[in-house]
Amino acid sequence: MDHPSVSPRARTAGSGLTVPLPVRRLTELLRAKTRGFAQLLIESRGPYARAFENLIVALIIFSVASIGVESIPGLPEWAMRTLRVAEIVTVAIFTFEYLLRVVAARNKLGFVFSYQGMVDLLAIAPFYLVGFDARWLRALRLLRLLRVLKLQTHFLETVVEERTRELAEKNAALEKAQAQLKAELEVARSLQLAILPAAFPARSGCEAAARMIPATTMGGDFYDYIELPDGEIGLVIADVSGHGVPAAFFMAVARTNLREQAVHHNDPGECLAQTNDALCAQNPLELFVTVFYCVLDPKSGVLRYANGGHNPPYIRRAAGIVETLRGAGGLVLGAMPGSRYPTHTVQLLAGDRLVLFTDGVTEAFNPAEELYGAQRLADEVHVHGGGTPAALVERICQSVTNFAGTAPQSDDITLTVLTWGAP
Amino acid sequence: MNLRIEEIGDVSCVAPVGRLDFDAAPGFQEALERVFSGAGKTPAAVIIDGTGLEYVSSAGLRAFLLAARSAQRAGISFALCALQPAVREVFELSGFSRIIPVHADRASALAQAQQGRA
Numbered sequence: 001m002d003h004p005s006v007s008p009r010a011r012t013a014g015s016g017l018t019v020p021l022p023v024r025r026l027t028e029l030l031r032a033k034t035r036g037f038a039q040l041l042i043e044s045r046g047p048y049a050r051a052f053e054n055l056i057v058a059l060i061i062f063s064v065a066s067i068g069v070e071s072i073p074g075l076p077e078w079a080m081r082t083l084r085v086a087e088i089v090t091v092a093i094f095t096f097e098y099l100l101r102v103v104a105a106r107n108k109l110g111f112v113f114s115y116q117g118m119v120d121l122l123a124i125a126p127f128y129l130v131g132f133d134a135r136w137l138r139a140l141r142l143l144r145l146l147r148v149l150k151l152q153t154h155f156l157e158t159v160v161e162e163r164t165r166e167l168a169e170k171n172a173a174l175e176k177a178q179a180q181l182k183a184e185l186e187v188a189r190s191l192q193l194a195i196l197p198a199a200f201p202a203r204s205g206c207e208a209a210a211r212m213i214p215a216t217t218m219g220g221d222f223y224d225y226i227e228l229p230d231g232e233i234g235l236v237i238a239d240v241s242g243h244g245v246p247a248a249f250f251m252a253v254a255r256t257n258l259r260e261q262a263v264h265h266n267d268p269g270e271c272l273a274q275t276n277d278a279l280c281a282q283n284p285l286e287l288f289v290t291v292f293y294c295v296l297d298p299k300s301g302v303l304r305y306a307n308g309g310h311n312p313p314y315i316r317r318a319a320g321i322v323e324t325l326r327g328a329g330g331l332v333l334g335a336m337p338g339s340r341y342p343t344h345t346v347q348l349l350a351g352d353r354l355v356l357f358t359d360g361v362t363e364a365f366n367p368a369e370e371l372y373g374a375q376r377l378a379d380e381v382h383v384h385g386g387g388t389p390a391a392l393v394e395r396i397c398q399s400v401t402n403f404a405g406t407a408p409q410s411d412d413i414t415l416t417v418l419t420w421g422a423p
Numbered sequence: 424m425n426l427r428i429e430e431i432g433d434v435s436c437v438a439p440v441g442r443l444d445f446d447a448a449p450g451f452q453e454a455l456e457r458v459f460s461g462a463g464k465t466p467a468a469v470i471i472d473g474t475g476l477e478y479v480s481s482a483g484l485r486a487f488l489l490a491a492r493s494a495q496r497a498g499i500s501f502a503l504c505a506l507q508p509a510v511r512e513v514f515e516l517s518g519f520s521r522i523i524p525v526h527a528d529r530a531s532a533l534a535q536a537q538q539g540r541a
Contacts (some may be wrong), residue, residue, distance in 0.1 A: 097479060203455075207508065220481075239481055240481070241481040241482055241485040242445055242448075242481065242482040242485060243445065284488060286485070286488070286492075287482075287485065288484075288485065288488065290481065290517060308518070309517035309518045309519075310516070311516060312516070329516070329518060330518050331517070331518030331521060332484070332517050332518055332519070335518075335522070336508075336522060337487055339518070359480070359481070361478065363478070371478075378445060402439070410444060410445065410480070411445075411480060413480075
């Protein structure tokens with residue numbers, strides 16, 4: 001650190017002023033030694049540095065106390081002599097410490113004019129000045145009391161150092177914990193996305209596409225395709241209250257329960273009722289989930305459905321007319337055991353599209369705090385629903401994203417589109 | 424969102440103003456719990472006046488569900504009134520209007536609350 005600024009000076013000294021070699025050697029040696037001591041006793045903050053620090057503090061206390069003892073009248077000569085010798089030794093050590101601090105400081109001038117630098121200088125200066133003019137002796141002696149300030153700077157330094165170190169340690173621990181949490185959330189998110197079905201079961205005449213865009217890293221929405229024993233296909237769209245980790249857990253529980261019940265209960269309403277009871281029995285966080293569940297017979301196009309508090313889906317008829325799948329629904333699932341869910345039936349015609357969605361679509365806000373709304377969605381389905389399911393899903397997601405603009409996404413956005421029969 | 428709380432006899436009327444979404448739901452829930460426990464005396468009924476309630480998300484619905492349960496445990500009658508059409512639709516779609524009474528306006532909600540005690 002020090003060498004770049006030192007060596008040019010040494011070179012000038014060597015070439016311009018003819019300093020004798022032994023002197024130069026000696027100063028270089030001294031410089032190296034001082035640096036070594038500065039490193040060992042100040043910079044290293046190791047055991048030697050701590051011992052040196054303690055020695056200085058002890059000396060300060062001793063020297064301030066001895067100033068008091070000195071002022072006692074009629075002190076025996078031997079005591080005065082001892083105190084004078086002690087003062088010389090103390091000042092010598094303080095001077096040594098001061099030099100080490102100057103050497104150790106990155107900004108040497110900065111240290112000299114810093115509060116600590118000035119206090120350290122004041123602690124030794126009176127001793128040297130007294131040599132020049134004895135008349136100032138008494139006044140300057142009193143100045144030695146300023147060594148109390150030196151004590152303060154030492155303790156202050158120690159406390160600040162300790163706090164800084166503690167803070168750094170805590171910060172490092174926090175950062176580590178946060179990184180770990182983030183990594184775990186990432187894993188949980190990929191697990192959650194892996195739960196969503198990758199592809200629609202292969203059935204002639206049926207085609208489906210879906211998309212889920214979570215609002216936070218963990219979403220509470222899900223969709224599912226379930227292959228039922230008699231060749232029928234179950235379709236699910238659901239929205240757990242809230243989002244984040246609790247919602248994601250509840251989503252996984254709800255999805256598993258629904259899958260299990262779907263296989264055993266052919267009737268969608270009965271399936272939801274059973275799932276609801278199961279969820280109510282294992283719902284410590286008192287969350288709930290809105291579920292639309294329908295069963296499609298791919299051979300006949302008959303769709304049976306039941307609704308547990310979910311937004312009613314749309315059917316786009318081949319002619320482009322958009323109908324809402326109304327029909328009395330039941331309470332959201334997980335809220336109250338014993339809830340009932342009536343089953344309704346609708347006949348799909350060739351080329352019809354079924355559009356399932358969560359309220360993240362219709363309740364997307366734009367920066368002016370306006371809702372996307374059911375009408376915009378119905379219009380998109382009406383105008384652009386003629387193509388493939390994947391194209392319609394893409395189109396609606398694009399439309400919602402464009403509408404929301406810079407407004408933050410407040411809820412998960414989930415969409416499933418199914419076509420039955422030849423388009 | 425803001426809450427205006429009014430005491431009419433032993434009935435507390437709570438009027439939330441703004442959007443009850445994921446961020447607002449916990450505060451709303453806490454405020455309702457404070458109303459239920461009352462400052463010294465427990466109200467006989469709590470009515471939510473939805474005149475200024477613009478939007479309720481699923482997290483907001485959950486706050487209502489938990490409030491309804493707390494009220495039931497404490498023996499307080501709990502009802503909604505004067506919901507905006509969009510919010511009313513959310514309560515009907517989710518089935519919540521079947522477990523929490525919804526009245527057309529504050530007067531009929533108050534009348535119902537008084538009748539319940541008579």
